[in-house]
Amino acid sequence: MTGKVTMGGSLGKSLLSILAGLLVAGIIMQVSGYNPWQAFSALWQGATGLHTGTAAPNDLSLGAGKFAIHLNRYNLAQSLSKMTPLLLCGLSVGLGLRAGLFNIGAQGQMLAGALAGGCVGFIGAPNGTFPMVLHIPLVLIAGAVGGAIWGAIPGIMKAARGVHEVISTIMLNFIAINLATYLVTHNLKDPTPGKMAAQTAPIAKSAWLAPLVPGANLTAGLAVALIAAIAITFLFRRAALGYEIRAVGLGADAARTNGIAVEKTVIRTMAMAGALAGIAGAIEVMAIHHRFMPSVSANYGFDAIAVALLGGLNGGITLAAFFFGALASGANFMQLQTQVPESIAGIVQAIVILFIGIRTFKPKQSVLVAALLDDERRLDDEPF
Amino acid sequence: MNPSNSSSWVAALLMATLSNATPLILAAMGGVLSERAGVVNIALEGLILAGAFAGAAFGQQSSTTGMIAVLIVGAALGFLHAFLTQKAKMNHVVSGLGITLLVIGATRYLNLKFFATGLNIPGIDKQVFLILACIMPFAVLFLLNRTTFGLRLRAVGENPESARMTGISSALPRYAAVTLSGILAALAGAYLSMGDARTFSTGMSSGKGYVALAAVIFGRWNPLGATLGALFFGFFFSLQSQMQIFGWKLNFLGVEWTSPILLDTLPYVMTLIALLSTVGRATPPAALGKEED
Numbered sequence: 001m002t003g004k005v006t007m008g009g010s011l012g013k014s015l016l017s018i019l020a021g022l023l024v025a026g027i028i029m030q031v032s033g034y035n036p037w038q039a040f041s042a043l044w045q046g047a048t049g050l051h052t053g054t055a056a057p058n059d060l061s062l063g064a065g066k067f068a069i070h071l072n073r074y075n076l077a078q079s080l081s082k083m084t085p086l087l088l089c090g091l092s093v094g095l096g097l098r099a100g101l102f103n104i105g106a107q108g109q110m111l112a113g114a115l116a117g118g119c120v121g122f123i124g125a126p127n128g129t130f131p132m133v134l135h136i137p138l139v140l141i142a143g144a145v146g147g148a149i150w151g152a153i154p155g156i157m158k159a160a161r162g163v164h165e166v167i168s169t170i171m172l173n174f175i176a177i178n179l180a181t182y183l184v185t186h187n188l189k190d191p192t193p194g195k196m197a198a199q200t201a202p203i204a205k206s207a208w209l210a211p212l213v214p215g216a217n218l219t220a221g222l223a224v225a226l227i228a229a230i231a232i233t234f235l236f237r238r239a240a241l242g243y244e245i246r247a248v249g250l251g252a253d254a255a256r257t258n259g260i261a262v263e264k265t266v267i268r269t270m271a272m273a274g275a276l277a278g279i280a281g282a283i284e285v286m287a288i289h290h291r292f293m294p295s296v297s298a299n300y301g302f303d304a305i306a307v308a309l310l311g312g313l314n315g316g317i318t319l320a321a322f323f324f325g326a327l328a329s330g331a332n333f334m335q336l337q338t339q340v341p342e343s344i345a346g347i348v349q350a351i352v353i354l355f356i357g358i359r360t361f362k363p364k365q366s367v368l369v370a371a372l373l374d375d376e377r378r379l380d381d382e383p384f
Numbered sequence: 385m386n387p388s389n390s391s392s393w394v395a396a397l398l399m400a401t402l403s404n405a406t407p408l409i410l411a412a413m414g415g416v417l418s419e420r421a422g423v424v425n426i427a428l429e430g431l432i433l434a435g436a437f438a439g440a441a442f443g444q445q446s447s448t449t450g451m452i453a454v455l456i457v458g459a460a461l462g463f464l465h466a467f468l469t470q471k472a473k474m475n476h477v478v479s480g481l482g483i484t485l486l487v488i489g490a491t492r493y494l495n496l497k498f499f500a501t502g503l504n505i506p507g508i509d510k511q512v513f514l515i516l517a518c519i520m521p522f523a524v525l526f527l528l529n530r531t532t533f534g535l536r537l538r539a540v541g542e543n544p545e546s547a548r549m550t551g552i553s554s555a556l557p558r559y560a561a562v563t564l565s566g567i568l569a570a571l572a573g574a575y576l577s578m579g580d581a582r583t584f585s586t587g588m589s590s591g592k593g594y595v596a597l598a599a600v601i602f603g604r605w606n607p608l609g610a611t612l613g614a615l616f617f618g619f620f621f622s623l624q625s626q627m628q629i630f631g632w633k634l635n636f637l638g639v640e641w642t643s644p645i646l647l648d649t650l651p652y653v654m655t656l657i658a659l660l661s662t663v664g665r666a667t668p669p670a671a672l673g674k675e676e677d
Contacts, residue, residue, distance in 0.1 A: 346489025
């Protein structure tokens with residue numbers, strides 16, 4: 001339905017897009033009466049944890065005296081914890097884009113995964129008699145299955161009836177949020193007397209991911225996300241399915257001529273994209289909330305679009321996820337320190353999307369196909 | 385239930401349907417114009433939100449000032465979408481999403497910075513928008529089928545190559561159509577803030593732009609068909625509030641089916657069902673979303 005999506009691009013273009021976003025944010029802060037330098041300084045400190053001046057008790061310090069640099073481990077851990085769902089959802093959106101599918105539904109898929117993972121997390125609640133080494137992988141698998149089911153629906157609708165996935169995934173987001181809200185206020189509501197909050201009871205302790213830095217939300221969930229990133233890279237470098245997904249993304253008709261079952265690939269891609277987002281939901285439940293609630297998915301599904309578009313696919317998404325995770329966490333710190341609304345981070349994100357999407361030079365389709373096929377050695381002896 | 389009660393229920397439901405369909409119709413007309421010219425307009429959602437905010441922020445003293453701001457903001461953002469898709473050759477969905485996310489971020493930021501205590505505006509009578517929504521489908525139909533501009537717009541949407549060979553540049557009709565669609569979507573937003581809520585709240589567009597786009601597809605890119613689609617979805621948006629007002633309850637299999645939270649999903653579920661039954665039979669404008677070399 002729409003022309004080629006630009007993903008990633010050169011490092012220079014990515015950096016320029018980020019610079020443009022920050023510049024626009026700076027101008028907006030200046031015009032609306034804030035001190036942008038103070039705000040950016042707070043943003044940086046919140047994002048990376050690096051700061052000068054006096055060290056806090058738990059800081060790591062490099063150098064001494066006036067030129068010492070201190071690292072606040074809590075701030076860095078918060079950025080990395082926000083990076084975790086962004087990376088998984090970014091991979092989800094990126095995977096879809098490779099097949100020419102716009103998965104705007106990571107939010108709903110994340111919720112479906114969080115719900116399925118949460119249900120499995122209740123096994124042995126509240127104390128957790130179930131062994132942890134089994135429980136945590138089980139919750140992850142349940143999350144992947146839940147997300148895959150919610151992701152497969154728009155895939156099937158696309159394959160069977162040609163329903164455009166942009167609209168169907170957005171509708172499924174709204175449906176997922178309302179179903180989740182219904183469940184936590186009715187059938188799955190925390191039965192503890194006096195608890196009015198719209199959430200479930202806590203999951204079993206055996207499915208809690210332990211914080212790596214005291215007080216912060218960073219857990220081993222980040223490792224799961226990084227493994228997923230490596231797996232996706234492998235999928236596109238080595239696996240037959242990766243080749244099929246790319247071929248469908250380059251053009252459904254040509255792919256079909258070459259014997260690829262396009263409809264099946266579309267459904268599979270969307271299910272896998274849903275699974276990635278679903279794992280993100282399960283991790284959020286195990287690492288941060290320890291229960292299911294509709295706000296688990298926050299805004300990660302939409303933020304992930306920026307991650308995928310900035311990041312491209314191979315490794316780039318990991319860097320982009322770190323950048324946007326740090327930006328979100330830094331903006332949070334910035335609002336506390338300087339009262340600048342943290343929604344400025346959303347503006348930066350939108351500007352980055354709009355800049356990375358600009359294509360002043362547009363190669364002809366045949367050149368583009370040739371260029372993409374060039375780096376795919378396994379296609380050398382196959383006509384395309 | 386006695387007859388007089390049921391007739392008042394029907395009347396109330398019809399009125400609520402019209403009210404809920406009004407912003408959908410206005411935005412859908414924008415969608416028809418833009419898509420018939422060949423530009424996918426996912427930006428409708430953001431344009432509605434921008435219109436809602438502009439109307440509330442500038443309409444505190446005078447509704448006229450508010451309306452002028454709505455028109456300017458809608459035209460500017462519509463033009464931006466046209467510029468990004470035509471000049472910067474951006475993927476239409478990326479541009480639309482980018483603009484929507486920009487509006488979400490910007491309205492949050494501005495609302496918190498300048499109107500943290502809440503906005504109260506005199507607003508405009510709902511009926512003004514209702515009349516607009518009744519006229520607009522016919523106006524768009526006339527524009528598309530009875531004017532030279534409409535002919536050119538359809539030509540660049542169906543076959544820009546041939547249009548160019550007959551001396552019609554695709555740029556001008558597309559810029560005009562997408563800018564107009566921005567204005568129409570912003571008017572839909574103005575209905576939400578100035579006509580209905582008399583205030584602004586973040587995210588108040590709540591997916592109406594996407595539903596309007598679904599109405600366009602449902603109505604096969606025809607203004608009157610899209611209007612019917614918008615009325616159909618408007619009906620399901622109004623069902624929730626009407627069920628609550630009349631206190632209908634249905635519990636079955638341990639699920640409270642008449643819970644407002646569940647009824648709220650109806651328009652979105654119906655959108656999916658409608659698309660499932662429409663697509664395949666509907667043919668979009670041939671050059672929709674495609675780029676020229």
